[in-house]
Amino acid sequence: MKNYTTVGVSKAAVEALTRYLAVELAEKGIVVNAVSGGAVDTDALTHFPNRDELLADAANRTPAGRIVEAEDLANTVLFLLSKEAQMIRGQTIIVDGGISLLT
Template identity: 55%
Template sequence: MIDLQGKVALVTGGSRGIGRAIAQRLAGRGAEVVINYVRHRTNASEVVAEIVNKGGRCQAIRANLADEDSLAAMFDEIRSQYSRLDIIVSNAASGVLRPVMELKSRHWDWAVNINARALMLITQQAAAMMERGGRIIAVSSIGAVRAIPNYTVVGASKGALESLVRHLAVELGPRGITVNTISAGVVETDALKKFPNRDEILASARARTPLGRLTTPEDVADLTLFLCSDLAAMIHGQAVVVDGGYAIYG
């Protein structure tokens, strides 16, 4: 059984969907969890309450990860309470879902700053708090390597995120810190409700997934837990796919 007792984890975007499931899974195995949120205060409070009511330890810190000063302030608060960070899960994501010809430069900047640049800034802040055996995990999507209608800036930013993970892996590997990407298939979360072609995406994903169902936030959380464990000590610089076989259709 994977035991995370004594470890401290930061999960960005931890108030809903995949981030919420990850926070709950890590806390359920003994980790003390800090969740980051920016808009959904009520959801974040619910996650904290759920974890604490089950005997876990969790707190929520508000920070806009697209803003460097806000991100730095979050780490000032973390450092005031903890001497170390063992696990970082960069899950927060955002972006405008529009055809290419309708996009503005600000849409590009927003998606890249939240979905890719934030991991660089988080790593710069957190690296001094991490010891050998530390884990950095970035949550990506199949849209990083496959064209999806209306997903242009998000997909491009996720591609940048996956490239950044490989470079971080080279730099941090000698310090005993592993860095990996989780590439999730189609997951039915609140974020998917923003897709104009949501129903079509869900129907197609179900039909094209050999295991016959969509990926759930809990599936992603299970893979996260594994990558946080000693069992994954030699998995490094990889994009590990969890999608029920959806991607093998090409």
């Protein structure tokens, strides 16, 4: 994607930081994970001139049949905060409806 280099690099940095902090902060009882969303229709996409085309394409290609909504990400965070997720540490959870499986 054109002009996406800095975004891609910063996302990779967040994933690395998540892994390191999970180890570093574990002794203090702090659990660190990250949630990475696929195509989500937010204000962050307003700078893309072909925003509508990108979202439509993502929805058509996503096995789930739709783009990710903010609520999907929020539900993932809620799960990670639950007792059931206490052994998930240092992970980046990808919430993208399965589109990353195709690329």
